[in-house]
Amino acid sequence: MDVSQYLGIFLDETNEHLQTLSDQLMILENEPENEDTINEIFRAAHSLKGMAGTMGYKRMQNLTHDMENVFSEVRNGKIKVDGHMVDILFQALDALEEYRENIAENQDEGTNENEPIIKELQAILNGEAASSAEEASPKAEEGGDDAKASAGSDDSASGEEKWNDIVLHEPEQHVISEAIKNNQKVYGLTVFIQDSCILKAARAFLVFKALEELGEVIISEPSVQDIEDEKFDFDFSLYFVTDSPLDKVKEAVMSVSEIDHVVGDEIDMDKAKIANEDEEEEAAAPAEDAAANEPGTEPAATTAPAPTAPAAKDSKGADSKKSGGANKPAVNRTVRVDIEKLDVLMNLVSELIIAKNSLVSFATSDNQGAHTGFNEQIEYLESVTTNLHESVMKVRMVPIESVVNKFPRMIRDLSKKLNKPMELHMSGEETELDRTVVDEIGDPLMHLLRNSADHGLESPEVRKERSKSETGQIYLDAYQDGNNVVIEVRDDGNGIDTEAVKQKAIERGVITPEQGEAMSEKEIIDILFLPSFSTAKVVTDVSGRGVGLDVVRSKIGALGGDVSVKTKLGEGSTWTIRLPLTLAIIQALMVVIGNEKYAISLGSIQTIEDVAEEDIKYVEAREVINLRNTVIPIIRLRDVLGVEGERENDSNLVVIIVKKGDQLAGLVVDELIGQQEIVIKSLGKYINCSSHLISGATILGDGEVALILDANVLI
Amino acid sequence: MDALNIAREYDTVQYIVIKIGEEQYGIDISYIDNIVRMQSITRVPHVQPYFSGVINIRGEVVPVMSIRVKMDLEPDEFTNKTRIIIVKMENNAPIGLIVDEVREVVTLDERSIDEVTHDRKVDETYINGIGKNGETLISLLDLNAVINEKDNA
Numbered sequence: 001m002d003v004s005q006y007l008g009i010f011l012d013e014t015n016e017h018l019q020t021l022s023d024q025l026m027i028l029e030n031e032p033e034n035e036d037t038i039n040e041i042f043r044a045a046h047s048l049k050g051m052a053g054t055m056g057y058k059r060m061q062n063l064t065h066d067m068e069n070v071f072s073e074v075r076n077g078k079i080k081v082d083g084h085m086v087d088i089l090f091q092a093l094d095a096l097e098e099y100r101e102n103i104a105e106n107q108d109e110g111t112n113e114n115e116p117i118i119k120e121l122q123a124i125l126n127g128e129a130a131s132s133a134e135e136a137s138p139k140a141e142e143g144g145d146d147a148k149a150s151a152g153s154d155d156s157a158s159g160e161e162k163w164n165d166i167v168l169h170e171p172e173q174h175v176i177s178e179a180i181k182n183n184q185k186v187y188g189l190t191v192f193i194q195d196s197c198i199l200k201a202a203r204a205f206l207v208f209k210a211l212e213e214l215g216e217v218i219i220s221e222p223s224v225q226d227i228e229d230e231k232f233d234f235d236f237s238l239y240f241v242t243d244s245p246l247d248k249v250k251e252a253v254m255s256v257s258e259i260d261h262v263v264g265d266e267i268d269m270d271k272a273k274i275a276n277e278d279e280e281e282e283a284a285a286p287a288e289d290a291a292a293n294e295p296g297t298e299p300a301a302t303t304a305p306a307p308t309a310p311a312a313k314d315s316k317g318a319d320s321k322k323s324g325g326a327n328k329p330a331v332n333r334t335v336r337v338d339i340e341k342l343d344v345l346m347n348l349v350s351e352l353i354i355a356k357n358s359l360v361s362f363a364t365s366d367n368q369g370a371h372t373g374f375n376e377q378i379e380y381l382e383s384v385t386t387n388l389h390e391s392v393m394k395v396r397m398v399p400i401e402s403v404v405n406k407f408p409r410m411i412r413d414l415s416k417k418l419n420k421p422m423e424l425h426m427s428g429e430e431t432e433l434d435r436t437v438v439d440e441i442g443d444p445l446m447h448l449l450r451n452s453a454d455h456g457l458e459s460p461e462v463r464k465e466r467s468k469s470e471t472g473q474i475y476l477d478a479y480q481d482g483n484n485v486v487i488e489v490r491d492d493g494n495g496i497d498t499e500a501v502k503q504k505a506i507e508r509g510v511i512t513p514e515q516g517e518a519m520s521e522k523e524i525i526d527i528l529f530l531p532s533f534s535t536a537k538v539v540t541d542v543s544g545r546g547v548g549l550d551v552v553r554s555k556i557g558a559l560g561g562d563v564s565v566k567t568k569l570g571e572g573s574t575w576t577i578r579l580p581l582t583l584a585i586i587q588a589l590m591v592v593i594g595n596e597k598y599a600i601s602l603g604s605i606q607t608i609e610d611v612a613e614e615d616i617k618y619v620e621a622r623e624v625i626n627l628r629n630t631v632i633p634i635i636r637l638r639d640v641l642g643v644e645g646e647r648e649n650d651s652n653l654v655v656i657i658v659k660k661g662d663q664l665a666g667l668v669v670d671e672l673i674g675q676q677e678i679v680i681k682s683l684g685k686y687i688n689c690s691s692h693l694i695s696g697a698t699i700l701g702d703g704e705v706a707l708i709l710d711a712n713v714l715i
Numbered sequence: 716m717d718a719l720n721i722a723r724e725y726d727t728v729q730y731i732v733i734k735i736g737e738e739q740y741g742i743d744i745s746y747i748d749n750i751v752r753m754q755s756i757t758r759v760p761h762v763q764p765y766f767s768g769v770i771n772i773r774g775e776v777v778p779v780m781s782i783r784v785k786m787d788l789e790p791d792e793f794t795n796k797t798r799i800i801i802v803k804m805e806n807n808a809p810i811g812l813i814v815d816e817v818r819e820v821v822t823l824d825e826r827s828i829d830e831v832t833h834d835r836k837v838d839e840t841y842i843n844g845i846g847k848n849g850e851t852l853i854s855l856l857d858l859n860a861v862i863n864e865k866d867n868a
Contacts, residue, residue, distance in 0.1 A: 596758065641760040681776040683759065683769060684808045686862065691761040697769055697776045705757040705771050 007107065008334055010055050013047075014100050015402075020044040021093055022409050025086060029412075032081035042071040048096070053199055057109045060099045065202050066121040067092050069257055073125060088120045090409070125255070161263055162190040162237040166221045172239065175218050176267075179241040184215075187246055189253070189264035190237040197258040201230040207259065210252040215242025234260070239267065335435050337395050345395065348388045355381045389585055389677070397432035400478055400487070403442040404429055407449055407476060414453045421471040422457055424449075428478035433485050437559050437579055441487070444552040444563070448489040448575045449474065451549070456493035456573055466570065468492065480581070484561075484603065487577040496567040498524045522662075525565055529553045560601075560695075562712060564661040578661075586680060588698075588708065589656070590673035594643035597706040598669075599678050599698055604711040606657040606664065608672065613651050625655065625666055632657065634666035635714055640693070658711040665715045680708060725824035730846065732853055733800065734816040735782055736789075741821070741846055741853040742800065748809050749801040750817060753793050767791075770811060772801060779811035785861065786841065791815075802858060810862055821848045828855065 024041045027034060049064035067089060073079045095114040102110040166188070168176070176186050193203050204227045211217055220227065220238035227236055242249060246264060253262045355377060362374050404426055411424040433441070457463075457472035464470055475490040502516045505527045511519070529549045556563050561579035580586065580603055588599035589608075609627060616623050616634065623634045634655060637643075655666040678698040695710035730741030731750075749772065756768040756779055765784040769776050779799055783791050791797065796816040803809045823846045830844055843857035 643760075683776060684778055684810075686780075686808070686810055687759060687762050687766055687769070687778045693761060694759060697757070699771045699774060699776065703771050704755060705769050705776055707757060707759060707769075 006055065007103070010051055011100065011104050012334070012336070013051060014096075017044045017048045017051075018093060018097055018100065019402075019405050021048075022090075022406065025089055025093070026408055026412060028081055029083070029086045035075075038071065038075050042068065042075050045071050049199070049202075052099075053202070057099065057103065059109050059111075059113055060096060060103075061199070061202060062205070063092060063095060063099075063114055063118060065199070065206070066118050066125075070121055070124055072257055079124065085124055088117065088124065090413070092117050092121065161188065161265065162221070162235060164188065166219060166237055166239060168219070168239075172219050175241065176239070184241050184243055185246070186218075186267050187240045187242070187249060187264050188237065188267045189240055189249070189262060190235055191253055191262045192235045192260040194258045194260045195234055197234070200232070200234065201228055203256055203258050204228075204232075204236060206256040207253050210256060211238075211240055211249070214244045214249060214252055215240055240264075335396060335398060341391065341395050345388070345391045348384060348391055351384045352381075352388065355384055386677070393434070393581075393585070394432075396434050396436075398435050398438050399430050399432050400438055400441065400485075401429040403438055403445065404476060404478070406442075407445070410446065411449065411453060411474065414450065418454060420453070420457055420459060422453060422474060423471055424474045424476060426476045431478040431480055431485055431487075433579065433581070440555060440559055441577075441579070444555045444577065445476070445487065445489065447549070447552045448577075449476070452489060452491035452493065452573070452575075456491040456495075458494050462494075481578075485579045485581055487579070489575040489577075490572065492572040495569040495571055495573050496525060496528070496565070497569055498567075501525070501527055525567065528565075529563075557712070562661055586678060588676055588678045590676050590700075590706065591654075591656070591669040592671040592673060593637050593641060593669050594645050596641075596643055597673065597700070597704070598637075598641075599676070599706050599708045600656060600658070600667070600711055601708070602675065604658045604660065606659045609655045609657060609666070611653045611655045611666070613653060616653075627657070627666075630664065632664045632666050634668055636668045637709070638668070638670070640714070658715065660712045660715045663715050665711075667709075667711065667714065678706075678708070725826055727822050727824040728828075729820055729822050730853065730855065731800070731820055732818040732848075733798075733814040734818060735786075735814055739818070739851060739853050740814075740842075741823075741855045742802065742812075742858065743855075744820065746802045746804055746858055747800060748803040751799050751801065751811075753797040753799060753813075767813060770799065772809065772811075775809070777801060777809050777811050779813060780862070781813045782841075782861065783813070802862070804858060804862065812861070821846070821853070823848065823853075 021041060021044050024037045024044070027037045028041065031037065045064055045068040049061055049068055052058075052060035052064060070079070070085070070089070074081060079085075092114075095112070095117055098112065099109045102108060179186050191204070191207055193200050197203055208217060208220075208224070208227075217224075218239040218241055220236060222232045222236060226232060240249065246266065250262050250264060253259060358377050359374075359381070362377060407426070408424050411422060415422045452474050453472070457474070458466070458468075460470040463472065473492045475488070477488045477490070479486055498521050501524050502511075502519070505511045505524070506513050506516050510527060510530065516524075529552075553563055556577055556579070559579055561577060563575060563577045565573055565575050567573035580601075587602040589602055589605055591598050591600060609625075611625055611627075611634075615625055617626065618624070619631065619633075623636075624631050625634055626632075653668050654670070654672060655668055657664055657666050680696045681698060682696055683694065692713050693710060694707045696708045697705050698708060700706050729744040731744055731747060733740050733742060751770075751772065754770055756770055758768040759766065759778075765781050767779045767781050767784075769778050771777075781791050783789065791813050794815070798814055798817045799811040800814055800817070801809050801811050827847045828844045829847075831840070831842055841857055841860045842854045843860075844855040846853040846855055
């Protein structure tokens, strides 16, 4: 079955289920008895398993299966939730996440079997196996209310001992006689799986796995291959060599859930069907058939799951047809859109068409009175396009929830790793941002949180001394502020020790001691954002390699936002990330410099001032103005941009005051055109703007191209 | 054997012949997206000197490069015959090249194209062949070399 078309949905839903699992596990860790949570987890794990199975991701399926087994036992009250178990389950979640990523990248789950985790999970299960063994068999009898299954306790019920039908060939006979010689026992077993079981193959697989721990399966009917491909009804039979007694073997089989019952006995070589010559030949033919089929299916079961390989090829073929790009991710990025938003869009498009039609009719009639009507229609058109723009933006918006949801888990892990008790409080998860921004914002936020956890929060002892509660508090708040979205990461830890930063910077030769003396607190904090600067005395694997903060700043800068920090020694720090609501269309102020037009994002503009030439003062040979008691450096864009020609002598300058964080600067331009909504276009990769002054270009109403100035770079 | 020889057709490539200064150059037609008249170019500050700026081609912002500046010739003089050739290499974004004049389209078969031999380490060249069209010689532009930056630049 070609399931590649469902891949997108599969990945989305997997994500959701993994998130649910993670959330609920966090709850479970604190309230191990919470039944709702356990049920929720069980459901999520079960759906995940089903989906993975359908898509043919066997490893993922196996792992979720084992997790589900654990949850199922928890739900039945057989095992208690403890810290160790939650840890293992979280590890399993990580492993699943890894599978998911592999699948998203190349439609293949990878080859990591995650054996250790599966073993651990089974150890948890087996830990309870001893105690629940007695419960297991009554359970089988319970299930055996159906007449058919009543044989659960009656091993010798005739007709159920299907193992007697297995035809033994030379090699098997040899193994059996060898085993008997070595005083090992040979059992024939027939395992019956519950009728309601969905994933028979997985159950059978687990039975085999359980048996292989005790001994060796010599032969099975149907063959192992067929069982893996689910080519059997609800039972299968096998011969099994072991040292263990029959009871133990049955117990092992019964420990796999959804096994109805198992019958078995020591085999009698006389009774067993020994293949005679004729039969052997007959049997050889299907065996060859099976061998011929094998290259297609069987090797895949051991290396990569067969169904995925062709699927991957199929869609890759399709992909390359479309784009020709080789390294494109296999999955398109999608946004789930509320149908109501689409309805609004649809309505607006109809309005647009109406507006166009009335314009057409005005154009064809040369009625004198048409002029006023024409203007009306233009205004109408304008309001429609503005609404259209807003709606399309809304469609692209997704809540930051999907990113921040993974943080509680991360803080939990960090708390254990660093041995510091801490809590994460989040608010504003529903705040919406453009999908592209949300995708990118995760890493910077993670850096900041790790930073707070590792450097910010003090050890519990120090906290106690400072009469703070021993548990460190970290806050993550998101909210919308005008055309920006603000995300704050706050902690009540130590704050930034600016003196220590300064010492370190001097030590590293980043600044000279003299420079250090002259620096303001703010400037010192800015040093933190320089590449490869870390104040951590000990490099941990949590943070402290000095790759964090500069990456945070550059990443957020690339998204058109900025990051700033406020800190108070001993009381904590607040990191503030400010991001534009949307990327593709912005409100901008159009200005003229020489005979060139430039756009400056309205988001960064504070005010526009008319400044007389004589009000310009000099501080350290730089031009500044004193505006309402704030000294603001001014930048003559004409010089910075290398615009030709001289400005006509005019006593007053037009100065645009722009803001970046708390810093202000005045940009001198020649003329203002006005505010305009502009569509941002990239300059492309050929042009290499060394100063990064130009963040893009836009096309004006007359078809001319105007460049967009990045005021943040100027400050 | 004979039949094969007779049946053999030489591969042909169509070139657009352009003029820069007194020399004629050929550009493989399959890379050409569009040819537009000279229009107002928006200068971009602080970029490589051979980029004249950007223009608007059907709503797309396209960088425009001066072949003259790239080849260290005198700067362009815009006349009525000046054209911007928009080329598009495979999956890359389009880019405009300013040429003095666009003359004609010629079809050259491989017999009339001579490879140029040159030492890439010493010479910097933007040509990957010479085509003979009757009496005239056409230098065939190596678009990759023209468009892409030198590694050691």
